[in-house]
Amino acid sequence: MSTPTPALAARRTDIPAARHPRIGSAYAFTGTLEMMGAPMSFSRNEEIYGESEAAEYLYKVVSGAVRMYKVLTDGRRQIGAFYLPGDMFGFEPEDAHASSAEAIGDVTVLVFKRSAVLSLAARDSDVARRLWEMTAGELDRSRKHALLLILSAQERVASFLLEMAARSRASSEIELPMSRQDIGDYLGLTIETVSRTLSQLESVGAIAVPAARRITFCNSGTLSCLNAC
Amino acid sequence: MSTPTPALAARRTDIPAARHPRIGSAYAFTGTLEMMGAPMSFSRNEEIYGESEAAEYLYKVVSGAVRMYKVLTDGRRQIGAFYLPGDMFGFEPEDAHASSAEAIGDVTVLVFKRSAVLSLAARDSDVARRLWEMTAGELDRSRKHALLLILSAQERVASFLLEMAARSRASSEIELPMSRQDIGDYLGLTIETVSRTLSQLESVGAIAVPAARRITFCNSGTLSCLNAC
DNA sequence: CGGCGGCTTGATCGGTCTCAAGTACGGTGG
DNA sequence: CCACCGTACTTGAGACCGATCAAGCCGCCG
16 A cells, blocks of 8 residues: 555645545545545546555546456456446455456546545444445445346346446436447457347347447337346 | 344344443454354255345354355346355345345354444444455455356366365365355356366366365366466 | 448357256165 | 165257357548
């Protein structure tokens, strides 16, 4: 926990501790954190942090989307999660990141010093509880993700679309921030299979794809039927 | 959080709160918890808790092994984790379990009242921290599990064996508590593929299988080479 | 207009599943 | 101690799904 990530070192804005002299336990976690957060921007495909780097910061997405991933020794990549506006990420049990994170497009995040959050949590049980709940929420999402990976290609893509729709609170149409390659690496499929499956769902009348990254839900029940979870 | 699970209701031993009148923050988490834990036994294939049941307890395995799983609408089962002696399980972000847990063989666990642990955590930041660390550890394992699921059958089985070896601290030979079906449902493979892959690893000289549930590591480097993580 | 990156579509290959027998093992009863 | 039985495991043959290899298409930006 001594050296900041290259990306952060290059663009870290100053986070004066003096600006937050004493944080009472009366503050809710999010409120408190947002006081401490420093805005930071990353451009398309820029690394936010890298695997095995010191985990000095926690992040909250303001705008754009982030992919969290690991690369295997043979070059295969698995995306473990996408983070959208409002999501927090960077939680790690250890002091070092177990994965890497990159900006999918241009991204703005709020950055929080991990040590400050941890020491705050040691004093404020509400903060500690929120920290725990967020980690538990990540655990829940990770387990749902693992469930996806044993399904058929059609089921994986359908579940993915439903998940994205649920997270973007736009019920009838979604705008995907990520490429087919990203989707494939998240679902454990090749881009060809992702593309073919989308075409197939379109031909069945479940969705429409007016633009490559824009999906319209025609018959919302159809997709749900494909969701075996 | 009002009705206990059937299994628990049937066999719950009394957990007198009076035995733990006041728990000072000087105690370490495990020590404190073990004071509160009531031993309980389950027999082979018996349910410990069920999906969507109230999460009233946390558990620590004393002896035997536990499978945590979900069943999809079409009957497929995914095992999310195995818990071995020393492991704790039953953490849930929500008040209801998102999965089911069963005894693989005969099992003894220690049971902790979730509400007691939570209120203790609200007072004792050490306990809160341990709770968070354990959840983060589960998150880590869940992500490793998701990584497994994008590998080839051979890689999955090899990684599984290495994981089990690491957890049982017996380096050269392991005794598997679970069936081939359990292994298959954990790895996202059929029992036939698991069996075939083990035979294949044996014929290559990486392992020996003196009994179906006993695996000997002949050339420990061979398996590690297959581990692409 | 040309070029490039991202996406789609097609043809073939291979790995895993499925279906179907066989075999080994552990437990039980004689 | 042995014979029997049921469960778990292994092994084989064929089908199927998704990967791979290879073009072609679309949209965007210079």
